[in-house]
Amino acid sequence: QKVATLPKIEEKQKIVSPAETEKEEPLAPSEALESSPQPPALQTPKKTSQEILDSALEFCQVSYDFWQQGDLPNAIDALDQAYSLILKVNPEDGSEILQQREDLRYTISKRIMEVYSSRFTVANGHNKVIPLVMNRYVERALSLFRGRDRKFFLDSYRRSGKYRPSILRALKEAGLPEELSWLPLIESGFKIRALSRSRALGLWQFIASTGYKFGLKRDRLIDERMDPEKATMAAIAYLKELHQIFGDWTTALAAYNCGEGTVLRSIRTQRISYLDDFWDLYEKLPIETAFYVPKFLAVLHILNDPEAYGFILPPVDEEIETEDVNIDKQVHLRTISKHLEVPYKVLTDLNPALKYNYTPSRPYVIKVPKGKGVVLLSKLGDIPAWHPPVSAYIKHRVIKGESLSVIARRYRTSVRAIMAMNGLKSRRFIRAGWKLKIPTRRYASSKRISLPAPGLKTIGKSAEYVVRKGDSLWRIANRFGTTTKAIQSVNKLNDTYLRIGQVLMIPQDL
Numbered sequence: 001q002k003v004a005t006l007p008k009i010e011e012k013q014k015i016v017s018p019a020e021t022e023k024e025e026p027l028a029p030s031e032a033l034e035s036s037p038q039p040p041a042l043q044t045p046k047k048t049s050q051e052i053l054d055s056a057l058e059f060c061q062v063s064y065d066f067w068q069q070g071d072l073p074n075a076i077d078a079l080d081q082a083y084s085l086i087l088k089v090n091p092e093d094g095s096e097i098l099q100q101r102e103d104l105r106y107t108i109s110k111r112i113m114e115v116y117s118s119r120f121t122v123a124n125g126h127n128k129v130i131p132l133v134m135n136r137y138v139e140r141a142l143s144l145f146r147g148r149d150r151k152f153f154l155d156s157y158r159r160s161g162k163y164r165p166s167i168l169r170a171l172k173e174a175g176l177p178e179e180l181s182w183l184p185l186i187e188s189g190f191k192i193r194a195l196s197r198s199r200a201l202g203l204w205q206f207i208a209s210t211g212y213k214f215g216l217k218r219d220r221l222i223d224e225r226m227d228p229e230k231a232t233m234a235a236i237a238y239l240k241e242l243h244q245i246f247g248d249w250t251t252a253l254a255a256y257n258c259g260e261g262t263v264l265r266s267i268r269t270q271r272i273s274y275l276d277d278f279w280d281l282y283e284k285l286p287i288e289t290a291f292y293v294p295k296f297l298a299v300l301h302i303l304n305d306p307e308a309y310g311f312i313l314p315p316v317d318e319e320i321e322t323e324d325v326n327i328d329k330q331v332h333l334r335t336i337s338k339h340l341e342v343p344y345k346v347l348t349d350l351n352p353a354l355k356y357n358y359t360p361s362r363p364y365v366i367k368v369p370k371g372k373g374v375v376l377l378s379k380l381g382d383i384p385a386w387h388p389p390v391s392a393y394i395k396h397r398v399i400k401g402e403s404l405s406v407i408a409r410r411y412r413t414s415v416r417a418i419m420a421m422n423g424l425k426s427r428r429f430i431r432a433g434w435k436l437k438i439p440t441r442r443y444a445s446s447k448r449i450s451l452p453a454p455g456l457k458t459i460g461k462s463a464e465y466v467v468r469k470g471d472s473l474w475r476i477a478n479r480f481g482t483t484t485k486a487i488q489s490v491n492k493l494n495d496t497y498l499r500i501g502q503v504l505m506i507p508q509d510l
Contacts (some may be wrong), residue, residue, distance in 0.1 A: 049093040053100050056085040067115055075115050083108050130179045130249045132300055141298035146310055154314055159190035161316025163228050174236045179300055186296050192226055192352045201225040204235040214238055221360045227353040250293050257292040321370040332358040332386040339379045340372050358386045393437040400432040411438045467502040480506050
């Protein structure tokens with residue numbers, strides 16, 4: 001695989017841009033690229049830097065058109081023409097022009113990488129689109145799996161049986177490489193509740209913001225990052241997006257681990273103009289991210305020929321066939337397991353998105369073993385609704401300016417009770433940021449709204465609350481067991497600004 005090089009241009013040669021072709025008979029992109037230099041007498045006056053950049057941008061568009069038609073040589077030639085043009089930009093033309101030139105240089109470099117990668121990769125799920133490279137980095141990863149991480153590899157491989165078949169089906173339907181089905185082995189060891197130091201969660205290790213971007217919901221009771229099926233669909237959408245950005249799977253996988261922004265910044269810092277493949281930027285990436293790709297390739301090498309690397313693969317766990325049942329009331333999985341005569345652990349493993357193992361009060365779809373759906377529907381009327389136990393305290397984060405007496409009045413308790421529960425020796429000394437336990441007999445973790453508060457008046461399924469000094473949307477939502485978005489939605493608030501005396505509707509059922 002060769003890296004595109006800049007064209008050699010003689011001093012008298014003129015770069016022809018699409019804007020300079022004859023107006024009477026516009027030339028096709030390929031003719032524009034092949035047109036010969038005009039005689040000196042016909043040359044137009046010297047262009048400004050802005051006009052040069054505009055012409056270079058047109059060549060980029062021409063290149064894209066060629067690429068879409070499968071004409072890769074002409075696509076590369078057009079990018080070479082564009083790059084030659086931006087070299088003519090006057091470096092003294094000001095910061096705005098120079099920034100445009102740098103942005104265009106970056107665009108050309110990235111497009112070159114995409115065009116070259118497309119020569120060797122197709123995403124139809126049947127070809128080996130992820131090249132099984134063997135180099136010193138992959139050899140190092142292989143050494144780890146054969147030594148220190150052998151048990152992790154074998155345990156992860158065994159767990160894969162529960163989830164990989166459904167992942168394979170989703171990848172095939174999406175037209176993505178089947179090898180990606182082994183990515184959770186590196187990400188989470190095929191543990192559905194795996195939580196990293198960076199708070200990434202689930203089989204595919206989504207952080208909250210990325211999960212939200214790709215449709216994974218989370219609230220007090222559920223976190224869909226732990227739902228294998230929904231997280232798999234989100235991962236497929238994200239991987240597709242990354243492949244469209246970078247054009248090759250190894251670079252896309254690095255971006256999946258550390259984010260596309262980190263990889264793009266690494267590309268920008270390269271001294272070379274064009275990047276041929278992932279290994280050109282390997283040493284510029286964060287250490288953990290850089291080693292992520294060799295580890296994944298090492299897994300593929302081992303699975304392709306286990307005996308060659310000294311592995312005897314264990315039998316995998318069986319996938320459990322399931323069916324969906326819509327539950328319209330708050331029910332604990334332990335109660336369902338008794339009525340269905342299904343082990344409690346089986347139900348919790350099938351419904352890992354339920355953080356506390358009970359359904360929300362709104363309609364919610366749970367998974368049960370195949371054949372048990374009809375049984376559950378027939379017994380659902382006999383299954384009592386679940387009421388979470390009453391908590392002995394709530395938690396309060398101290399903010400600047402608060403005192404124990406202020407906090408005690410807010411929660412209708414006593415300073416002495418707060419001191420006793422938190423082991424405080426002085427009523428005058430508390431610090432902002434401390435988390436205090438506030439005793440209350442009437443606090444229920446699932447119904448914080450039932451806690452009496454000044455200015456709170458229940459109306460139907462909502463409650464009215466009068467904003468007081470020191471209140472914020474986050475503090476109100478946290479106190480009443482709802483979310484800032486829910487309060488904003490009910491009250492049609494465009495921002496988080498509150499004023500003292502403002503009346504808010506607080507939703508009770510989320």
